[in-house]
Amino acid sequence: MNPTRRQLLLGSATALCAPSLVLGATRPRVVVIGGGWGGLAAARALADSCNVLLVERNPRFVALPLGNRWLAGRAGSSRLYHDYAAAARHYGYRHLAADVQAIDRASRRISTSGGALTYDWLVLASGISEDPGALFACDAAAVRHYQTHFASTYSAGASLEALQQRLQGFTEGEFLLTLPLAPYRCPPAPYERAVIIAHAIRSRQLKAHLTVVDPNPPWPAYQRIFAERFRQQVSYLPNTRLRQLDPYRQVATLDIDELRFAAAIVMPPQGAGSLCRESGLTAADSAWAATDPRHFAAIGDERVFIVGDSVGSVSPLFGHYPKTGQMAANMGRIAAAEILARIAGRSNEPALPDSTCYAYVDLEPAEFVRIDTRYRLRGDGLLAQTINQQRNPYPNGEDEIWLAGQLQELLDPAAS
Numbered sequence: 478m479n480p481t482r483r484q485l486l487l488g489s490a491t492a493l494c495a496p497s498l499v500l501g502a503t504r505p506r507v508v509v510i511g512g513g514w515g516g517l518a519a520a521r522a523l524a525d526s527c528n529v530l531l532v533e534r535n536p537r538f539v540a541l542p543l544g545n546r547w548l549a550g551r552a553g554s555s556r557l558y559h560d561y562a563a564a565a566r567h568y569g570y571r572h573l574a575a576d577v578q579a580i581d582r583a584s585r586r587i588s589t590s591g592g593a594l595t596y597d598w599l600v601l602a603s604g605i606s607e608d609p610g611a612l613f614a615c616d617a618a619a620v621r622h623y624q625t626h627f628a629s630t631y632s633a634g635a636s637l638e639a640l641q642q643r644l645q646g647f648t649e650g651e652f653l654l655t656l657p658l659a660p661y662r663c664p665p666a667p668y669e670r671a672v673i674i675a676h677a678i679r680s681r682q683l684k685a686h687l688t689v690v691d692p693n694p695p696w697p698a699y700q701r702i703f704a705e706r707f708r709q710q711v712s713y714l715p716n717t718r719l720r721q722l723d724p725y726r727q728v729a730t731l732d733i734d735e736l737r738f739a740a741a742i743v744m745p746p747q748g749a750g751s752l753c754r755e756s757g758l759t760a761a762d763s764a765w766a767a768t769d770p771r772h773f774a775a776i777g778d779e780r781v782f783i784v785g786d787s788v789g790s791v792s793p794l795f796g797h798y799p800k801t802g803q804m805a806a807n808m809g810r811i812a813a814a815e816i817l818a819r820i821a822g823r824s825n826e827p828a829l830p831d832s833t834c835y836a837y838v839d840l841e842p843a844e845f846v847r848i849d850t851r852y853r854l855r856g857d858g859l860l861a862q863t864i865n866q867q868r869n870p871y872p873n874g875e876d877e878i879w880l881a882g883q884l885q886e887l888l889d890p891a892a893s
């Protein structure tokens with residue numbers, strides 16, 4: 478098949494990608510599973526040179542980094558949701574709205590609710606999965622009850638509207654927010670949610686209180702904020718584990734005592750998207766995907782690349798890359814460059830990703846923390862990480878500009 482005029486035109490717009498490869502009937506077939514940050518970036522970077530099919534089960538893209546702001550009433554829903562078909566048309570790949578059921582790596586076949594597919598190269602960008610069964614000893618009824626009343630709403634398919642209703646319906650009593658053990662998706666986001674709830678308690682003068690149960694060491698910036706700005710509203714319990722949860726009596730058993738709650742956001746343990754596990758792509762001792770740390774080829778299968786939040790430890794010095802949107806998109810681009818190099822039979826020095834993340838530490842007056850993570854390759858071949866964290870009391874829309882730029886890159890210039 479010859480490239481379309483649009484694809485030829487797009488060639489100049491995506492000059493950062495590797496040069497065009499063999500076109501015509503021999504264009505390599507790449508299937509990208511998952512239309513989140515990692516998958517969209519990979520699909521865009523490959524579309525000029527390959528026949529790319531993006532398979533995504535959700536009807537529309539949700540900009541998760543806007544989710545908390547939308548919950549706080551600081552962002553409209555027109556910016557939260559975006560159209561996959563428009564992005565695919567704009568960047569010159571195909572989009573299939575379907576659920577992927579299984580990957581047969583030996584025959585490079587994929588079963589989906591929309592039919593079977595074959596691939597030359599596969600980019601698996603299926604995000605995270607949560608394991609609520611771990612909280613309820615796999616009691617299916619308890620898990621269903623949890624999903625309706627206390628779910629984390631942390632994945633692309635989860636209903637933010639349902640969480641908004643839960644938050645609006647909370648008028649008095651104890652609110653329980655529990656975090657999972659790190660690593661988990663978007664490290665500051667649960668604390669940002671805590672700030673949103675604490676701010677609602679303060680501004681609506683509710684007879685209510687929030688307890689944040691965190692099995693991880695304290696996050697200093699938020700620990701200070703909770704103590705300085707929300708002393709009346711928040712108890713922050715770092716290094717504290719949720720031992721048991723009775724979803725019917727609404728009682729949480731913590732390391733130290735029991736807590737009865739009126740409402741809750743309970744975040745179960747996280748791991749790679751379930752397709753990674755079901756396809757034998759997670760490390761033996763980990764819930765996360767096993768990949769090459771530089772170009773993200775799956776360990777044991779050079780035709781499969783795994784990008785985004787699914788990716789497991791990349792360095793013994795710091796463990797995982799932060800599970801953020803910008804990082805996922807960077808991984809998608811790096812994996813795409815590696816695939817293009819392999820198809821062309823040339824060597825490739827993978828770029829190093831970076832991440833910037835903004836999270837509110839207060840809403841009135843608005844103030845956020847900006848977290849920059851940068852990487853370098855040490856002489857011994859290990860990846861080293863530098864984290865720079867800054868509180869900014871005068872945001873001036875800096876976070877908005879960041880998000881608009883990211884969405885334009887992923888979706889299309891009119892998306893932000």
Ligand SMILES: Cc1cc2nc3c(=O)[nH]c(=O)nc-3n(C[C@H](O)[C@H](O)[C@H](O)COP(=O)(O)OP(=O)(O)OC[C@H]3O[C@@H](n4cnc5c(N)ncnc54)[C@H](O)[C@@H]3O)c2cc1C
Nearest residue numbers: 511513514515534541542577604663785786800801802803
């Ligand atoms: C509340 C919140 C706030 C956040 N704030 C920020 C922020 O400020 N900055 C930032 O950089 N990041 C932020 N993040 C993190 C960011 O959203 C994630 O890091 C990013 O979405 C990861 O991209 P991904 O491609 O790995 O996964 P996802 O974006 O989750 O995409 C995975 C996709 O795969 C699809 N999928 C999975 N399995 C299948 C299947 N079997 N068949 C078909 N499709 C499938 C899913 O439907 C989903 O669309 C935030 C996240 C949350 C929840």
